[in-house]
């Protein structure tokens with residue numbers, strides 16, 4: 001019996017109110033910690049606007065760090081002089097068993113190099129690029145900067161509007177002429193847009209995602225780059241975040257209020273989204289290939305430059321793009337573990353003979369805009 005004559009209902013009511021207040025406290029904390037009310041805010045997102053204010057070579061580095069990179073690892077450092085910039089790999093920022101040969105890391109460095117080069121003309125600088133000036137090693141490019149009259153570079157204008165778009169795309173096909181204009185007629189891009197091959201590649205991407213999460217080491221290495229809270233985003237200023245998952249505003253708010261997902265739950269979420277959103281709504285896929293007998297680092301860097309240009313052209317045309325590399329991540333993993341599956345032959349059947357897949361992505365017209373993801377500051381990436 002409740003003391004002081006309070007009824008059970010009153011006690012339960014009071015307890016319920018206490019619980020409600022406690023719950024509100026927890027949710028408010030999550031709301032604050034997850035930046036629910038103001039997504040994409042805070043110092044980790046400042047580089048998306050600050051780069052335009054940075055003068056000369058600093059502005060070029062500010063543009064470079066906004067590039068795509070595998071798992072948002074930002075595997076780069078820059079040595080800046082008045083008349084040149086060196087782009088260097090940061091060996092500490094890898095994804096382990098996801099990228100055992102550093103292929104994706106080199107591609108990400110190529111993406112950053114392309115942003116840097118495109119940002120030169122408006123700054124009144126002409127870039128002179130030497131790839132791998134030491135032959136191999138961490139210095140992947142030397143960019144000489146020659147003063148010239150400032151010029152227009154339309155792709156430089158969308159560097160800060162390019163984001164990987166993991167949300168749903170509208171059920172509208174893209175014209176072959178649109179796809180050709182995205183790749184600039186580059187022969188190393190294979191477009192897969194017809195229904196049959198597109199669905200076959202979609203199934204392959206889902207199967208590869210299933211295989212990746214079933215491989216405990218790959219699952220662990222994947223999860224290591226997830227940043228579950230706003231606090232983690234600000235601490236690391238890198239990695240994969242909820243803002244980058246292509247949610248609508250309400251979905252994003254709810255996802256931020258829920259407790260952070262475990263590795264297993266995160267894996268399941270990714271496989272489900274791959275099946276129900278990514279592949280289900282892709283208008284077409286692009287595959288950047290290299291010759292079967294030339295998988296050199298220079299090729300990967302050039303492929304990264306091309307990938308970044310394609311993404312910037314897509315952005316300027318209002319076309320969304322999502323990188324989807326789980327098939328090649330599995331093929332590299334199979335090569336290191338000595339296992340074999342049907343993923344390689346099934347992918348080869350969709351590509352020209354002798355073409356080796358390096359990068360895969362989907363394109364389409366988005367239902368909603370994509371959001372920016374964190375970046376380390378200019379000071380963090382200087383050597």
Ligand SMILES: Cc1cc2nc3c(=O)[nH]c(=O)nc-3n(C[C@H](O)[C@H](O)[C@H](O)COP(=O)(O)O)c2cc1C
Nearest residue numbers: 068069070071072104107108163164323324325326
């Ligand atoms: C080489 C490379 C591989 C990538 N692979 C994937 C992928 O398999 N799946 C995916 O959703 N995003 C992938 N991404 C996109 C990155 O996760 C993304 O660039 C990074 O999180 C930064 O976000 P942003 O592109 O929106 O700036 C890849 C990017 C690069 C450069």
